[in-house]
Amino acid sequence: MVKLNKLDTMLFRMIKNSKGQFIAALVIIVVGISVYTSLSMTAVNMRNTVNSYYAENNFPNLFIEATIVPNQKIEKLKKIKGVQNVTGRVSLDVPLVTENLNERVNLRMITMNGEREELSQSTLIKGRMISDFGKEALLIQQFADARGIKVNDVIKVQIKGVQYSLDVVGIVENPEYIYLMENAQSIMPDQDDFGVCYVSEKFGQQAFGSSGSYNQVLVSYVNDVDEDTLIEDIKNELDQNGIKQTIKRKDQLSNSMIDEELNQLDSMSSSLPILFLLVAGFMLMMMLGRMVKKDRMKIGILQAMGYTSHQVLFHYIKYALIVGVIGGFLGSLIGMALAGGMTKMYLQFYHIPLLKIEFYYSYIALAMILSAIFCTVSGLIGSREVLKITPADAMRAEAPKIGKRILLEKFSLLWKNLSFSNKMIAKNIFRNKKRTIFILVGVILTYGMMLFTTSMPSVMDQMMNKHFVEFQKMDYNISFIYPIHESAMQDMTHLIDVDYMEGKIEYPFELTNGNKKQSVIIVGIDKDTSFYSFKEKNGTPIMVPQNGILLSENLAKALQVEKGDAVRIKSFLHGREDVYLRVKGIIKQALGMNAYMEIGAMGEQLLEKNIITGVYVNSKDEKINEKLLHASNVATVMSVADTLAVYEEYMELMALSMGFMVLFSGILGFCIVYNATIISVMERQMEFSSLRVLGFRKKEIFFMIVRENNIIMILGILIGIPIGKMFLEYSSSAFSTDLYTFDMSPTLMAGILAGVYTVGFILAAQLATYRKINQLDFLQALKNREA
Amino acid sequence: MKILSAETLSKSYEMGEIQVNALDDVSFSIEEGEFVVVLGPSGSGKSTLLNIIGGMDQPTSGKVFLYSEEVTSYDEKKLTEYRRNKIGFVFQFYNIMANLTAEENVELATEISEDPLDVLEMLTAVGLNERKDHFPAQMSGGEQQRVSIARAVAKNPAILLCDEPTGALDFNTGISILGLLKKVNREMKKTVIVITHNTDIAFMADRVIKMRSGKIISNEINENPMSVEEIKW
Incomplete structure (x- = not known):
């Protein structure tokens, strides 16, 4: 058995006698280190998991949305230098027909060519892949779970006014929908009301009426390619195909949400523990400072016996070091256990069909070293007075502190009245x-x-x-599949009970200022709209300008433009010239990134005169969804009340x-x-x-x-x-x-x-x-x- | 043979806002194996003298020699070595470590000395073999002082310096401690220097150095030291 030297024996008994304080300091270290280890390890595990999931399932580098891309174009795109693979597909948001007719459930139907896509491959969880023919569908797992849909069930969808029954043959997960969100305005996943469904290309093109063409192109690159140049080459190739939007991998909705979440984990894992370690360090400094002061005589005796000042100093530093090492070790262990649980929770939440959780022992070593260094330095600062104590001084009684009047004593009336x-x-x-x-x-x-x-x-x-x-301020935001003439608003009033309605245009464009670019949806609305209340950064209300454009604050920041500057609106539409518009105001917007224009001006300058892509509606009609289910050109009906209800559920998780x-x-x-x-x-x-x-x-x-x-x-x-x-x-x-x-x-x-x-x-x-x-x-x- | 000598030692220090001249031109020498009593009232400078000859403090001026080596020229490291191997301290308030047992307190000293004596033999010599596993809080003042003596002697030092070793004890316990110190002096051949204000203790000394206001007023050899049993106060 290892025999402790007597200084160490004293140390351990000192710890035993001050166990409350020792544990208090230890707890802070344990919390700090466990937060560090668990968050760091979870972030690393998640990043590795997501990256390998992306690699295994050929997650694309670029997503292009276009009006119409013929099948032959895909082969041409594959020949562009730097392009590794290209997949074309049709994607359409359609309503799912449910027993509750007034429930609006949007299903994103995506076509796949053959059993397995080349890019953005799905992982089969249950059942089998679809065959090339027949009305078969694969459902994304989160949605299937949320709605209790199983393999061999039949789902009904309404595509352009026609109802189809599809056999669910398999349940899948897909890297594009790790975070299952309908669009950027959704803020949080709502797997009950939004799902993704994969159907055969043959069925899809037929049902969507897009035979021999696609509206989405996925591209992967070879390594070390200049992305921006390549995107320009691709855009040039698709110049006549009405590109609506090009989305880089980093901006892909699900990916950017996960990335954001992991970045937050990273930043929390580096800031929160430092705070805890600083507090623990300061606490140890105070504790040891007090101990040294109290042990002045003991320190003198030890020096008188022949112990060096440094031996005595180290005796006290060891106290802090033990807190650091034990705290670091326990914190790492707890952190590891938490990391395992947290990673599993994340993987379940995000539906990533993997994987092994790796324990990075380097984090334990790092955590222990970090905590030991913090505590040792604190111990050194706290007990440095040992070096100033000489044995002779220690034998003499300490000179009493010079008493001084405190600030409060200057206020004699107050002071006199104190007990x-x-x-x-x-x-x-x-x-x-x-x-x-x-x-x-x-x-x-x-x-x-x-x-x-x-x-x-x-x-x-x-x-x-x-x-x-x-x-x-709208109750419903209804979007159409294709832009149509504004007179269609009249038809809407026949379908649903409307209190008030305005037409809208929501269309993606690329805004540029110098070398700053941002693809966003420009919203076209009435000049005197009742559905939006715009306020400038300073809170002043602002109207939609007849000419020019309003930018949300985050968009203006991304483009580095100020009020009065001009931005270039690049149209993806074939034959359309780029348009320069003056920024008439920068507005506050809590959710999403958008630009706003007067609807007439927008149609005229950027699209076509008198068209709308949807309507905003205020209505007390409780059967809007049911009534619009069979409307052939209605893509989505977003109810603000439903969105808020999803948010309430999310808050419970928080x-x-x-x-x-x-x-x-x-x-x-x-x-x-x-x-x-x-x-x-x-x-x-x-x-x-x-x-x-x-x-x-x-x-x-x-x-x-x-x-x-x-x-x-x-x-x-x-x-x-x-x-x-x-x-x-x-x-x-x-x-x-x-x-x-x-x-x-x-x-x-x-x-x-x-x-x-x-x-x-x-x-x-x-x-x-x-x-x-x-x-x-x-x-x-x-x-x-x-x- | 001279074991310790001091030449024109002076020491002044500040205590709070007060300047204290604790020693003023003090010179003396002590023979090997002597039992010396330094006698003086409170504030006479005897503790300061003990601190300096014990290597715990440096004089403002003057020199201290152990045999022929000048202790006052030592740097911090050598002073620590000096305290570790040549000097054993016994204090008025025992100052043994509260969270170590009697045996561990003695081991605390022997662990760092070059040529220590056997710990259990020392505890037996001071009559505490049965109490070796007791903590200070479980012992009487006299027992604690015995531990303190055992701790000092176990290092096998050249000189045992005792600062008012009976100051906190009742008469009977005090006498037994003095008997123990005498035993260490006579049987173990250690030079013992006892600092005290108790004039009666001087009767048992081989040499008596009297101090007042930081000066030595007499340094006399006692030809007929009394036995401990004869002392009374």
Whole structure:
């Protein structure tokens, strides 16, 4: 058996005697390291999984949407230098016919040539692949699961006014729909109401009326190709085929959502643990500083016996090092276990049919090294006073601290009216600056994190509310399969009960400014539309201009344009010249990235006069979906109420992660206050002993400490409010993406809730110290002079 | 043979805002194997003297020699070596480590010394063999001081420096501790220097150095030291 040297024996007993504080510091390290390991490993596993899934299923590099691409064009595209493979397909959004006729379920029908596509291959989960003929379909798994559709079931779809029955022969997963979203405005997956279905090319082209042609082209490249040049070459080849949109892999909806999620995991895995390690480091510094001060005599004796200052210093640093190594190890283990669970959860959520979860042991080593370094440095800073202690000094009683008046004493009227115990509290707050600042910073951090967490629901609410209630005001957004003359609006009024209706154009274009490009949908609406309420960045309302264009804030940022600049609208339509339009305003838009024009001007300048691609409707008609089911040119009917209902469900999912955040923040606050209180009690044993001699009860002494902490806590919360707001503002820019813009202003309720949680955890920490305080023999402290 | 000598030692230091002249031109020498008592009231500079000859502090001026080696010229590293191998300290308040047992406290010292004595033999010598697994909180003051002596002697030092070793003890316990120190001096042939304000202890010394206000006022050989049993205070 390895025999410990006596300094180490002392060290382990020191840990045992201060186990509450040791555990408090350890917990913070464990939380920090487990967050680091779990998030990092999950992110790496997910990235590897997604990448290998993409590689195995030939996920394309480019997605092209066009009006019509003849079959022969595909062969021509394959010959372009740098192109590896090309697949053409027809894709059409059609309604699924369900028993509840008023339910609108959109199914994206995609054709596939042969048993297996060359690009964007599906993985068969159940059943078999479709044959070349017959009305057979493969359904994407998320949708099939959500609606309880099984292999051999029959589904009915309405294609251009004709109802078809399709045999579901297989359930698949596909790399294009890992994150199953209908479009960028959807914000979250809604697998109940949107699905993807694969049918044979023969059936699809026949049903869609697009025989011998496609409306989507998928392209993969060889390695090391200049993507932009290649895209230009492809566009030139498809110049006459009415390209609507070219989407690079990085911008593909599902891929960009996953990428965004993984980036957030990465950034959280690097920022949150550092915060926890910093707090733990500071805590260890305080603890060791206090220990060295208390052990002054012991340190002197050890030096008198012949131990070097560095041996003694290392004795204390080892305390921190042990916290770091154990914390790093436990944190990594817990992190690994969590990473396994989290990756599985992600894989299930995203429906990626793989894979093995790998444990990267390098992360454990890295986490342990990181935590050990943090703790060692903190230990060194905390116990550096050891080097200043000489044995002779240690033998002499320490010179008493020079007492100074505190700031509060200058306000004599206030000071005179304070009771003795309140005066002591005030003096302690002002004199123990380090401890006061430590608790203060702890409370500020805790409150800031709590505020961030409690603000999330209201931020999401605000975002949804801003977009679907304040910004857009329609009940239904109905899109047509093909653009038609605006007179079709009349026909709509015959089909459904309409309170109010406006025509719309929604059409994709590429906007450019210098070398900045962005493909977005330009929305054409009435000049005096009732369905949109545009506001400029400063909040001033703005109308749709007769000439010119309005850009959403994120679009203007992406293109680097200001109000008054001109942007080039590149038309994908054959024979159309590019158009330059003046930016008449930059508007706030919480969800999505769009540009807006007056509908007449848009038709005239960019498409054709007097056409519409759909309508916005306000209606109390509860059977809109049912009534439009058989309308041959209606592609999708989006109900704002349904979207909001999906969001409500999503918020329930969010509650779990919010619970974790509250717990983590609470642990931070709890440990800081617990440790600082114990340190304070230990430091002031003599002072409290004197109070005991004067007749103070233990409870009275405890409440003095509690009141001291509470004053700091209230101050911390007050300072935490603006700091939390700043944190939210920073986060709103960090979390905003091309798809959504957060405006994170905390509500009063979020502030109150954050305050309640903070106070709860901090009071719990103080209650935990009560037992410790109760156990202390203050009177013994007056007698003792042990090393 | 001279084991320790001091030449014109002076020491001043600051305590808070006060300048303290603790030693003022102090010179003396001690023979190997002597039992020396340094006597003086509180504030006479005796503890400062002990600190300097024990290598725990440096004088403002003057020199200290162990045999012929000048201790005051040592750097920090050599001073640590000096304390580790040549000096054993016994303090008034025992200052043994609260979270180590009696045996472990002695081992704490022997682990770092070059030529230590057997720990259990030392504990037996101080009469604590039965109490070796007890922690300080489980022992009386006298027992703790015995541990302290065992810890100091177990390093096998040239000189044992004792700062008011009976100051915190009752008379009977104090006498037994003095008896133990005498035993170490006579049987183990260790030079023992006891610093005290208790004039009665001086009767058992071979040499008595009296101090007042940082100066030596007398340095006398006691031709007929009393036995410990004869001392009373």
